[in-house]
Amino acid sequence: MLSWLPARVVALRAKVFEKVNGDNAITFPNDRVGPDRFQELYSHPAANGRSRGAGLSDLFWYWLSPGPEVHQEHLEAGPRYDDVARATRTFLAGSSDALSAAATRCTAKVLDEVLGGRVTAVRLRDLMMPVWAEYFYELVFGEPCPRLARDLIVGHATDVVNSLKCTSLRHPARRDRLTRYLKVRLADVRHPMPETLSEAEQVHYLQGTYFNTAVVQMAEAMAHLLLALAQHPEAAQRVDDDRYFAHVLDETFRLYPLFGIAHRITTADIELDEQTSFPAGSVLCFSYPAYHATGYDNPHEFDPGRWENTAARNEHHIPFGVAANRPCPAWRLSPIVMRACAREVLHRVALHSSVTHTRSLPSRGPCLLVRNGPVPRKRLALMRVRDRWEDVWRSVVQLVLGTAMVLHAHRLRPAGRYFDTHDTQGCPVRH
Numbered sequence: 001m002l003s004w005l006p007a008r009v010v011a012l013r014a015k016v017f018e019k020v021n022g023d024n025a026i027t028f029p030n031d032r033v034g035p036d037r038f039q040e041l042y043s044h045p046a047a048n049g050r051s052r053g054a055g056l057s058d059l060f061w062y063w064l065s066p067g068p069e070v071h072q073e074h075l076e077a078g079p080r081y082d083d084v085a086r087a088t089r090t091f092l093a094g095s096s097d098a099l100s101a102a103a104t105r106c107t108a109k110v111l112d113e114v115l116g117g118r119v120t121a122v123r124l125r126d127l128m129m130p131v132w133a134e135y136f137y138e139l140v141f142g143e144p145c146p147r148l149a150r151d152l153i154v155g156h157a158t159d160v161v162n163s164l165k166c167t168s169l170r171h172p173a174r175r176d177r178l179t180r181y182l183k184v185r186l187a188d189v190r191h192p193m194p195e196t197l198s199e200a201e202q203v204h205y206l207q208g209t210y211f212n213t214a215v216v217q218m219a220e221a222m223a224h225l226l227l228a229l230a231q232h233p234e235a236a237q238r239v240d241d242d243r244y245f246a247h248v249l250d251e252t253f254r255l256y257p258l259f260g261i262a263h264r265i266t267t268a269d270i271e272l273d274e275q276t277s278f279p280a281g282s283v284l285c286f287s288y289p290a291y292h293a294t295g296y297d298n299p300h301e302f303d304p305g306r307w308e309n310t311a312a313r314n315e316h317h318i319p320f321g322v323a324a325n326r327p328c329p330a331w332r333l334s335p336i337v338m339r340a341c342a343r344e345v346l347h348r349v350a351l352h353s354s355v356t357h358t359r360s361l362p363s364r365g366p367c368l369l370v371r372n373g374p375v376p377r378k379r380l381a382l383m384r385v386r387d388r389w390e391d392v393w394r395s396v397v398q399l400v401l402g403t404a405m406v407l408h409a410h411r412l413r414p415a416g417r418y419f420d421t422h423d424t425q426g427c428p429v430r431h
Helices: 006-020 038-043 055-064 079-092 096-114 124-141 147-164 170-188 201-229 241-254 288-292 331-349 376-414 414-421
Strands: 026-027 119-123 261-265 271-272 276-278 281-285 348-354 368-369
Touching: 006 096, 026 038, 026 288, 038 055, 038 079, 038 147, 038 271, 038 281, 038 348, 055 147, 055 281, 055 376, 055 414, 079 124, 096 331, 119 124, 124 147, 124 201, 124 331, 147 170, 170 201, 201 241, 201 331, 201 348, 241 331, 281 288, 331 348, 331 368, 376 414
Parallel strands: 026 281
Antiparallel strands: 119 368, 261 281, 271 276, 348 368
């Protein structure tokens, strides 16, 4: 059934994306900087450029539009970033109990809508999207999420992640509908907005940070977690054990890191030693999957038990980045709310899935939610066959659409054009 094709297509896609990086891009770990020095380079003060000067920035800005110029991940260092980061920390703050209760409530609301008969077939990412749309709407506005707002958020976030995974082209008009809604609601947010941003930029900040990245990343993270639990029922049975569940999360983040490549542009020369140096303007690409696969026995197996006698901080494990180079602002919130969400799901249903579990998860995580009774083995067998077939045609779609978007982004140059006319703090420059 052409089972060889997806791997060949993935390799071809990798070559296409290598062309985007250009000659000054270097991926780590490699022979020059192995896993033992990966974090040393990642943490270097000069490895702090975010967007200006990298071909990859054009592609990511293209995917994240509108508003990538004020997306926290892509802001250059300086007062504007500091202002935005403060605002984000304020929105994401809260007691563990309050954060957990909100996650439980939002999960329960969506499950009440979705669960029908004894067996419900879902795509886990699709199941989780409205959960986190509800959650982050409450976090931003301090009130329950109206269905109109939820549909706009889910439509926008789904469009972004599908284009990122090259399973669909992007649809700017769909994204603009959420932009217009947030512009009307801007005065209703529950915390002060970044003062260094204009009103239009504040709208894009809300859209990009909370209703794009936060919703997408949490839906992806939960899809990976629930799919891992569906395929390892012995782990699912221990969901109420806090210590063990922490190991499950560590292992899920290790094996299925949400970031593939994080790129940084060197703002000065870096000399790690006499033989290892990188000139200013180099594009450093840090591969999370490659790094997370080093330093472990049987690294490609899902094994929460490996964390019984060690701590994640002592291993090759950086699911939220490194502390010295802008870690993900949700590093505290994510484990708290993921645990609450997973418990609400597993207290209601048993999870079963027979699909291939990959880091990129373009399948969106097909799964059966079963309330009581036997495992539907015939449906699982059919799911397995369908998943293998979808993998073949989807890989071709990803190659075609991915190439088209790479070429379109290269032609538009959204990041390059922005920095042609603005400095690193967003101020217009004269030539």
